[in-house]
Amino acid sequence: xxxxxxxxxxxxxxxxxxxxxxxxxxxxxxxxxxxxxxxxxxxxxxxxxxxxxxxxxxxxxxxxxxxxxxxxxxxxxxxxxxxxxxxxxxxxxxxxxxxxxxxxxxxxxxxxxxxxxxxxxxxxxxxxxxxxxxxxxxxxxxxxxxxxxxxxxxxxxxxxxxxxxxxxxxxxxxxxxxxxxxxxxxxxxxxxxxxxxxxxxxxxxxxxxxxxxxxxxxxxxxxxxxxxxxxxxxxxxxxxxxxxxxxxxxxxxxxxxxxxxxxxxxxxxxxxxxxxxxxxxxxxxxxxxxxxxxxxxxxxxxxxxxxxxxxxxxxxxxxxxxxxxxxxxxxxxxxxxxxxxxxxxxxxxxxxxxxxxxxxxxxx
Amino acid sequence: xxxxxxxxxxxxxxxxxxxxxxxxxxxxxxxxxxxxxxxxxxxxxxxxxxxxxxxxxxxxxxxxxxxxxxxxxxxxxxxxxxxxxxxxxxxxxxxxxxxxxxxxxxxxxxxxxxxxxxxxxxxxxxxxxxxxxxxxxxxxxxxxxxxxxxxxxxxxxxxxxxxxxxxxxxxxxxxxxxxxxxxxxxxxxxxxxxxxxxxxxxxxxxxxxxxxxxxxxxxxxxxxxxxxxxxxxxxxxxxxxxxxxxxxxxxxxxxxxxxxxxxxxxxxxxxxxxxxxxxxxxxxxxxxxxxxxxxxxxxxxxxxxxxxxxxxxxxxxxxxxxxxxxxxxxxxxxxxxxxxxxxxxxxxxxxxxxxxxxxxxxxx
Numbered sequence: 175x176x177x178x179x180x181x182x183x184x185x186x187x188x189x190x191x192x193x194x195x196x197x198x199x200x201x202x203x204x205x206x207x208x209x210x211x212x213x214x215x216x217x218x219x220x221x222x223x224x225x226x227x228x229x230x231x232x233x234x235x236x237x238x239x240x241x242x243x244x245x246x247x248x249x250x251x252x253x254x255x256x257x258x259x260x261x262x263x264x265x266x267x268x269x270x271x272x273x274x275x276x277x278x279x280x281x282x283x284x285x286x287x288x289x290x291x292x293x294x295x296x297x298x299x300x301x302x303x304x305x306x307x308x309x310x311x312x313x314x315x316x317x318x319x320x321x322x323x324x325x326x327x328x329x330x331x332x333x334x335x336x337x338x339x340x341x342x343x344x345x346x347x348x349x350x351x352x353x354x355x356x357x358x359x360x361x362x363x364x365x366x367x368x369x370x371x372x373x374x375x376x377x378x379x380x381x382x383x384x385x386x387x388x389x390x391x392x393x394x395x396x397x398x399x400x401x402x403x404x405x406x407x408x409x410x411x412x413x414x415x416x417x418x419x420x421x422x423x424x425x426x427x428x429x430x431x432x433x434x435x436x437x438x439x440x441x442x443x444x445x446x447x448x449x450x451x452x453x454x455x456x457x458x459x460x461x462x463x464x465x466x467x468x469x470x471x472x473x474x475x476x477x478x479x480x481x482x483x484x485x486x487x488x489x490x491x492x493x494x495x496x497x498x499x500x501x502x503x504x505x506x507x508x509x510x511x512x513x514x515x516x517x518x519x520x521x522x523x524x525x526x527x528x529x530x531x532x533x534x535x536x537x538x
Numbered sequence: 539x540x541x542x543x544x545x546x547x548x549x550x551x552x553x554x555x556x557x558x559x560x561x562x563x564x565x566x567x568x569x570x571x572x573x574x575x576x577x578x579x580x581x582x583x584x585x586x587x588x589x590x591x592x593x594x595x596x597x598x599x600x601x602x603x604x605x606x607x608x609x610x611x612x613x614x615x616x617x618x619x620x621x622x623x624x625x626x627x628x629x630x631x632x633x634x635x636x637x638x639x640x641x642x643x644x645x646x647x648x649x650x651x652x653x654x655x656x657x658x659x660x661x662x663x664x665x666x667x668x669x670x671x672x673x674x675x676x677x678x679x680x681x682x683x684x685x686x687x688x689x690x691x692x693x694x695x696x697x698x699x700x701x702x703x704x705x706x707x708x709x710x711x712x713x714x715x716x717x718x719x720x721x722x723x724x725x726x727x728x729x730x731x732x733x734x735x736x737x738x739x740x741x742x743x744x745x746x747x748x749x750x751x752x753x754x755x756x757x758x759x760x761x762x763x764x765x766x767x768x769x770x771x772x773x774x775x776x777x778x779x780x781x782x783x784x785x786x787x788x789x790x791x792x793x794x795x796x797x798x799x800x801x802x803x804x805x806x807x808x809x810x811x812x813x814x815x816x817x818x819x820x821x822x823x824x825x826x827x828x829x830x831x832x833x834x835x836x837x838x839x840x841x842x843x844x845x846x847x848x849x850x851x852x853x854x855x856x857x858x859x860x861x862x863x864x865x866x867x868x869x870x871x872x873x874x875x876x877x878x879x880x881x882x883x884x885x886x887x888x889x890x891x892x893x894x895x896x897x898x899x900x901x902x
Contacts, residue, residue, distance in 0.1 A: 437778050479814065
């Protein structure tokens with residue numbers, strides 16, 4: 175049974191909206207004050223159409239206020255299905271006009287990786303806060319430019335690291351922070367699937383900036399960083415390519431190690447040509463924890479040496495957008511600011527450099 | 539809940555003997571002919587006392603015929619508990635006298651890694667077949683000497699790779715060989731535990747030849763080799779040490795990649811200072827399989843994209859010894875001959891070399 179990118183990440187998201195709506199935690203207060211935050215979704219690919227737009231029906235204070243798309247038909251579909259005003263549909267050429275639309279507070283950039291910078295900057299210059307999908311950009315240089323532009327424009331910038339808002343991942347982080355099983359020694363993290371349509375942008379270097387590593391390897395990099403709470407000092411990587419035609423421009427399978435100052439090691443894998451890779455595990459001297467699947471949009475499973483986890487499975491995108499909305503309303507920094515995306519890009523670049531150079535790469 | 543080496547590998551072995559005795563497959567025929575094979579166990583550490591000696595009560599044609607020990611009290615205990623003749627208890631200085639004991643056909647060498655060569659050669663020169671625990675020796679040079687000595691003596695040599703006789707592992711191998719999910723792209727394999735007594739031989743380089751990598755990392759090396767059915771061409775390794783006192787002489791945690799000619803990659807980990815590492819997974823383009831725990835003496839669990847595995851859990855040591863006994867009776871080579879041990883040692887040495895040199899190491 176082949177799983178494509180959508181189906182494998184979508185595991186069991188059905189029905190989780192009700193849970194979230196039933197709780198509506200910090201957002202209830204904000205909404206009762208009548209304060210909501212308007213989001214424009216820039217880029218109407220499958221993530222936006224299948225996850226983000228539906229998620230905006232489950233949010234507390236984040237609400238859909240517009241879209242940016244290069245495909246007018248998709249814009250009309252959102253107008254029809256979600257009831258946004260027809261003049262809240264922008265193209266990439268007209269999105270600067272959002273400056274005149276007070277209903278839009280923030281732009282969620284969900285375009286191909288390499289285009290994130292252009293669209294984030296356009297949003298920032300229009301005075302809109304920016305929530306940018308991961309990987310943050312095609313290069314760390316682009317990340318730095320994005321951070322500077324958002325700073326200059328006085329808008330907030332956060333990266334779409336939904337796992338950092340997810341209860342299972344939060345518990346794994348807590349276990350390490352509280353030292354439940356002593357110091358963390360080894361992290362395993364891997365994400366992969368068999369990619370479908372060979373014509374898609376994810377297989378084009380000029381749009382994706384890289385392959386499996388940029389798209390799903392970034393989850394493993396993030397995991398090692400948020401579990402250890404440290405920055406890696408050395409990267410050692412290995413690439414494998416079994417289909418040089420399909421993966422002519424980008425990486426197919428990458429494995430890498432991340433060494434941390436504490437002595438903890440991350441052993442990570444990602445692939446565009448392998449099934450069943452969707453897991454994290456943390457191993458401490460006195461016990462450990464596992465999530466498998468770890469990175470799906472829902473249906474996460476896992477446990478620790480103390481027993482199985484039993485957490486709610488909220489709509490991760492709804493929680494993430496509500497959190498950014500609260501950051502805007504309360505004028506505070508996100509827990510996943512632009513700097514998080516920049517740090518991950520630096521690691522991704524070090525992984526590619528280690529593969530190219532055939533040696534470990536030290537990070538400052 | 540801390541698990542030491544014994545408890546973590548011993549998971550749920552209780553009661554499996556009955557299953558095996560109830561089936562007594564190929565051995566029944568041999569036993570009915572009155573043909574059995576006498577084993578002397580050389581080295582009465584915990585593996586021998588807690589696993590091998592009890593296993594010899596569950597075997598079909600392998601039977602206990604003697605022991606070799608440096609501790610006379612342990613020898614007397616085996617005489618009392620297992621009813622072997624007092625003159626079938628040898629010391630390492632007297633084991634050459636086994637040549638005169640026709641009741642002993644084979645010696646199972648279960649001494650510290652670096653001593654395997656000396657004891658295997660002593661057994662071979664006494665005309666006894668040799669079953670040697672893994673890792674086969676302290677170096678690949680020693681492996682080559684052992685193979686040559688056994689060849690010169692005209693005795694059989696096999697290595698204690700019990701997993702190769704275990705139904706869950708056999709099924710994983712079959713899945714890859716039959717191409718159930720297409721070509722194998724990525725193997726993950728890891729084994730580790732928190733080592734106890736700091737005075738034990740496993741932490742001494744002169745006896746163990748190395749640390750976690752030699753002791754439990756060898757399982758992951760074997761797994762990658764028997765799953766792919768290939769020999770690795772490149773090794774890239776990373777070591778982490780968080781306790782330089784306890785692990786002054788040997789490695790604590792090692793992570794490494796194995797690249798195979800087909801393009802498959804093995805991502806492996808081992809540790810003497812981390813819990814919960816006991817798993818293999820194979821990822822193919824169309825599906826995959828997992829065992830977790832994978833390397834315990836019993837209680838293995840796992841499944842594939844087609845569903846959960848439901849196999850017998852035989853006494854792995856009994857099956858292994860019966861198989862070697864049949865090899866002797868039928869005069870055929872074991873599926874895990876000395877050459878298997880040698881090949882693994884070469885990989886282990888390449889892993890250490892990659893760590894030392896700080897670069898990938900190519901294998902011929």
